[in-house]
Amino acid sequence: MSSCGNPQSTDADELMPRRLKFGRSRVCVRCRENPGNIVIRHAVYCRDCFSPLVTMKFRKALQPAINASAGTSKRPRLKAEGNLLMAFSGGLGSSVLLDIIHSTYFSGQPPVDEDGNPVGGKKHPRNASVWPSASVCYVEVCSAFPGMRDRTEEVRGAVEQYPSFEFVPLRVEDAFDKSWWEQVGGAPSAFQLSVDLGIGNLSLASASSTPPDLTPVESMRTYLASLPTPTAVSSAIQNLVRMLTLHAARSRGASHLLLGTSLTSLSIGLISSISQGGGYATREELQEEWTPSGFGSTETSRPISIVRPLRDVTMKECAAYAWWNDIKIVGRDKSARAIQGIANLTKDFIVGLEKDYPSTVSTIARTCAKLAPKDAPNGNCILCQRPVQHGIQEWKSRISIRSYADAKLALAAHTHPSSQCDPPAQPLDPMPSLTPRLCYSCHTTLTSRSSRGLKTTGHLPAPLPVWSKQSGQSEMRDAIADYLLDG
Amino acid sequence: MLRRGDSDPETLSVSVQVLTLSLRRSNHCSLVRSMAPASCALCQNAKAILKRPKTGQQICKDCFFYVFETEVHHTILESSLFKPGDRVAIGASGGKDSTVLAYVMKTLNDRYNYALELFLLSIDEGITGYRDDSLETVKRNQQQYDMPLKILSYDELYGWTMDAIVSQIGKKNNCTFCGVFRRQALDRGAATLNVDHIVTGHNADDIAETVLMNIMRGDIARLGRCTMICTQGEDTIKRSKPFKYAYEKEIVMYAYFKKLDYFSTECIYSPDAYRGHARAFLKDLEAARPSAIIDIIHSGEAFEVREEVKATQKAQQTCIRCGYMSSNELCKACTLLEGLERGMANSVITDRARKKINALGPAPDSLRTIPHYRSPLPVVSVEAPSHS
Known part of the structure; x- marks a missing residue:
């Protein structure tokens, strides 16, 4: 063994041991008795110790967000201000979420007296649930993908395993359905807000150029078809689902909306969001509190905490938990995965990287948790309701010159090398623009083109989701009032 | 080597191949080869000959130089x-x-x-x-x-x-x-x-x-x-x-x-x-x-x-050996150089490995080190371009 630099040594104990995939021993690091069944980043766990480990991480992530004011107690009694809504996609993370929430907070029976009634009465604080009621919201997206199967009934079957949960099925086209909007407490509105995505400045369409009454499905398809890239389509669908779920939570008086985002999915979401210009909302990607505005009663206007209790549990751990606890996974349709957009590219990249560099996903999440937005926000985005940064358009026009209409360029025009390239006169656009009310990500979603050129969709104005009217209704209505032909 | 300074046809051909490869390696932004010649999206006068990778606009050469x-x-x-x-x-x-x-x-x-x-x-x-x-x-x-x-x-x-x-x-x-x-x-x-x-x-x-x-x-x-x-x-x-x-x-x-x-x-x-x-x-x-x-x-x-989080980050200091800015007593360059000089270069890549080399004792006095850094120094004469 001369190559190790210690030729005198013949003792095997003195040789450098090979690094093992697991820690020092094959015995569970927790109970130190049973042989290990799973390796989680070099630590070995047995099956019996593994599930409590996952639920412990789950509770540690969730419980600090439950009580608005815990007082000075180190272990405050858990009591949420409102109801609970869980977002369910049929995937691994949300299936594990439902199971743990049910087994931890809804399956325990309070002690009963001789007559079978809870000791102390049903309203005794000890016998009350953390949340008065719990619902599971599923948004069916099959209308957005040709040939995709409707899986609402399969999902209903999976949710019905948990009798304490109420099933709330929604469809992605509800985002364009006035009747659904009124049903969830939104203000009724006669006019349809549309935007012309063929024009760079995103002019709101006047009543005369707005397409005739479309069904919600047609509106949604027109909206998605007018988006410039597959990335934009995938991002728009994700945002529609998110906003539908938020409004469902609001309308049901929820104080907490739980998502089944695992650590792996969280890291993918963070990198994907940053790659689409969403750096300003990195904090919201991790933990968010949404305060609805413009809705009447206090119960449906209370802030909703959006919590990801599986944020410290990797996808591998979720899979093992689901397998060992016999959790039925409905699964997700592959059509959505076929979109070659930034979200799916990021997923492939992170999942691939995790094999060679297993700590990457947790590093990404931990690093992003140390970040904060640089400046105070300038209102909320009309589409995603996340904070809007100041000066987005100035920044974009400074770093990418798209026309010679810019004042700075007009000043410098005399230095233009080509006498043929005089700045052309730009036609004045009489219609108000959606641009100032969008965050960087949503503006990029609507405007950033593919390298293959602009899609030609016949330039029909794209209808906007119903909540965009609520967000900017009064200002926008004033702005376009002169162009509206009816009420 | 890509040289377009001369008009040698062979060099030019190689250059075009290299550029085409560079531009087309991952997507389609490049020289415009559409069937119908489009006019420049910026000046509207000249014929567009390229698609700008940054904006996707089809523009002419002069406008490209100008906006860049x-x-x-x-x-x-x-x-x-x-x-x-x-x-x-x-x-x-x-x-x-x-x-x-x-x-x-x-x-x-x-x-x-x-x-x-x-x-x-x-x-x-x-x-x-x-x-x-x-x-x-x-x-x-x-x-x-x-x-x-x-x-x-x-x-x-x-x-x-x-x-x-x-x-x-x-x-x-x-x-x-x-x-x-x-x-x-x-x-x-x-x-x-x-x-x-x-x-x-x-x-x-x-x-x-x-x-x-x-x-x-x-x-x-x-x-x-x-x-x-x-x-x-x-x-x-x-x-x-x-x-x-x-x-x-x-x-x-x-x-x-x-x-x-x-x-x-x-x-x-x-x-x-x-x-x-x-x-x-x-x-x-x-x-x-x-x-x-x-x-x-x-x-x-x-x-x-x-x-x-910023409050927990290390304050900047000066390297005790060469005077360059550093977040530790020794700057990274001096640490790496010491590893090379002592024949243990691979031991100084990480902080943990650095502790191991420290455990072997102080650096020998004969160790070659980087000259002390002083900023700024007086102007020195430099090689001027010769106009041949």
Whole structure:
């Protein structure tokens, strides 16, 4: 063994041991008795110790967000201000979420007296649930993908395993359905807000150029078809689902909306969001509190905490938990995965990287948790309701010159090398623009083109989701009032 | 080597192939080859001959030059990078970025009367078959742009060439040595030129890649500063990236259409696997949506490290051995050099390994060290361009 630099040594104990995939021993690091069944980043766990480990991480992530004011107690009694809504996609993370929430907070029976009634009465604080009621919201997206199967009934079957949960099925086209909007407490509105995505400045369409009454499905398809890239389509669908779920939570008086985002999915979401210009909302990607505005009663206007209790549990751990606890996974349709957009590219990249560099996903999440937005926000985005940064358009026009209409360029025009390239006169656009009310990500979603050129969709104005009217209704209505032909 | 300075048909053919490969490697932005000739989306007069990678617009050659240069000008103005009379060193490797940077800096300096005194500063890492050839390009640039040139070598400064380092440590981790040594060498070279500012050719792709890399490896300190256009330590010269928003593809296009003379070979010692993954990922993102590069930079500019986290970061200090800025008692360059000198170079890459080398005892007195850094030094004479 001369190559190790210690030729005198013949003792095997003195040789450098090979690094093992697991820690020092094959015995569970927790109970130190049973042989290990799973390796989680070099630590070995047995099956019996593994599930409590996952639920412990789950509770540690969730419980600090439950009580608005815990007082000075180190272990405050858990009591949420409102109801609970869980977002369910049929995937691994949300299936594990439902199971743990049910087994931890809804399956325990309070002690009963001789007559079978809870000791102390049903309203005794000890016998009350953390949340008065719990619902599971599923948004069916099959209308957005040709040939995709409707899986609402399969999902209903999976949710019905948990009798304490109420099933709330929604469809992605509800985002364009006035009747659904009124049903969830939104203000009724006669006019349809549309935007012309063929024009760079995103002019709101006047009543005369707005397409005739479309069904919600047609509106949604027109909206998605007018988006410039597959990335934009995938991002728009994700945002529609998110906003539908938020409004469902609001309308049901929820104080907490739980998502089944695992650590792996969280890291993918963070990198994907940053790659689409969403750096300003990195904090919201991790933990968010949404305060609805413009809705009447206090119960449906209370802030909703959006919590990801599986944020410290990797996808591998979720899979093992689901397998060992016999959790039925409905699964997700592959059509959505076929979109070659930034979200799916990021997923492939992170999942691939995790094999060679297993700590990457947790590093990404931990690093992003140390970040904060640089400046105070300038209102909320009309589409995603996340904070809007100041000066987005100035920044974009400074770093990418798209026309010679810019004042700075007009000043410098005399230095233009080509006498043929005089700045052309730009036609004045009489219609108000959606641009100032969008965050960087949503503006990029609507405007950033593919390298293959602009899609030609016949330039029909794209209808906007119903909540965009609520967000900017009064200002926008004033702005376009002169162009509206009816009420 | 890509040389478009002459009209040799064979060279021209090679050049076109290299450019076509560079531009078409990952997507379709490039020279416009549509059936019907479109007019330029900017001036509306001339025929469009290229599709801009950054915006997707089909534009003419003159408008491309104009917007490319004007965007760099806006970047310089917006950040107030220079003041009249500043002495500015352009970090020149002979590659496409630094060659285009030297050309654009000279153009803008003349066009907008920046009143800057420009220098070329090159670092010779001592990589046979790579740096020696690229330095020949820099020497030609010196003549073409009529700028003084200073070349500082690793051998002169550290007593080691990269060839010698690689022969001791192998190719793995050699980029760590090269990167750390180059950063300090640039500052030392700039100090000898007595300049106020160093500009480097880092482009938008480099910055977007660095943002992703720093998030993925949890380097919060670098993440906080990697999108800054200008960085300056307490004891170092200002360093800026005027091409911060310029796409790599556009830099190649600019060099091609301007017929600039640059050296296009990849470094022979650059197998940085992790960075390679990040770069490949970025190229995929760019192919999916070209604005991804600028969107990542926007993200990087939109967030900052939280105040309570900043408070836990190490304060900057001065290296006790060479006087250069450092976050530890010994700067990284001195640590790496000590490892090389003691024949334990691989033991000083990580902090944990560094503790092991410390446990072996103090460095011997006979150890070769880096000369003490003083900034700025008096002006020294540099090689002036000869007008032959």
